[in-house]
Amino acid sequence: MTLEFVEYPDREMLAMALANRLVGELAQHLRVSDSASLCVPGGTTPAPVYEMLSGSELEWPRVTVFLNDERWVDGDHPRSNSRLLHRHLLRDKAQAARYIDLYTGDATPEQAVPTLTETLVPHLPITVLLLGMGADMHTASLFPAASETVMALAGDAPPVMAINSVKDEPRITLTAPALRNALNTHLLITGADKREALERAQKLDPTEAPIREFLGDITVHWAE
Numbered sequence: 001m002t003l004e005f006v007e008y009p010d011r012e013m014l015a016m017a018l019a020n021r022l023v024g025e026l027a028q029h030l031r032v033s034d035s036a037s038l039c040v041p042g043g044t045t046p047a048p049v050y051e052m053l054s055g056s057e058l059e060w061p062r063v064t065v066f067l068n069d070e071r072w073v074d075g076d077h078p079r080s081n082s083r084l085l086h087r088h089l090l091r092d093k094a095q096a097a098r099y100i101d102l103y104t105g106d107a108t109p110e111q112a113v114p115t116l117t118e119t120l121v122p123h124l125p126i127t128v129l130l131l132g133m134g135a136d137m138h139t140a141s142l143f144p145a146a147s148e149t150v151m152a153l154a155g156d157a158p159p160v161m162a163i164n165s166v167k168d169e170p171r172i173t174l175t176a177p178a179l180r181n182a183l184n185t186h187l188l189i190t191g192a193d194k195r196e197a198l199e200r201a202q203k204l205d206p207t208e209a210p211i212r213e214f215l216g217d218i219t220v221h222w223a224e
């Protein structure tokens with residue numbers, strides 16, 4: 001189990017190098033397999049990486065893309081993670097990828113769980129997983145000290161769960177077993193606050209610092 005920490009001179013270099021690395025891992029997998037899956041975060045940090053990825057040469061029609069988690073809002077809502085992907089990743093060459101939208105339009109995320117489970121399971125284990133992290137050490141929609149986080153971290157958790165105990169809107173998230181089994185795992189963080197948060201997380205229990213659950217075999221990509 002190794003945590004590799006890669007520090008970049010700036011965010012642009014980070015975006016270029018990380019996009020190259022993700023594309024390389026997907027391409028390598030496609031040499032021995034018919035298809036590959038790419039599971040990515042939402043939030044405010046990853047747009048520059050997605051811009052780089054979207055223009056990358058890859059057999060995108062053989063790649064299925066889905067989010068780590070989604071907020072239960074329409075696809076054109078400013079807080080929609082899917083909106084971020086459509087604007088920055090699922091365009092240019094990457095437009096040819098297959099996309100599984102975690103927001104189904106059902107009234108609640110609970111209603112979407114059976115369909116999403118059936119749709120996502122054939123794409124597990126995830127070929128390439130990119131995680132994000134909030135300064136509060138949450139990742140995907142696994143939040144510190146939230147009642148549902150304990151269930152989502154359990155070894156027998158279903159692959160997808162609805163999350164209602166956080167502020168703002170309900171959410172849907174992939175759970176620890178689905179995320180932990182990825183073949184290649186990366187974490188993207190920027191800024192001094194997140195670097196400090198990551199250092200703190202390494203000493204805490206995953207229920208207090210959910211990112212901790214994924215700090216085994218992982219490459220962390222950081223720039224100021």
Ligand SMILES: O=C1O[C@H](COP(=O)(O)O)[C@@H](O)[C@H](O)[C@H]1O
Pocket residue numbers: 040041042043044045046068069070071081131132133134135138139140141
């Ligand atoms: O709410 C979320 O936040 C995290 C971190 O986002 P950031 O804005 O701090 O980059 C993100 O990884 C997750 O997918 C998203 O739903």
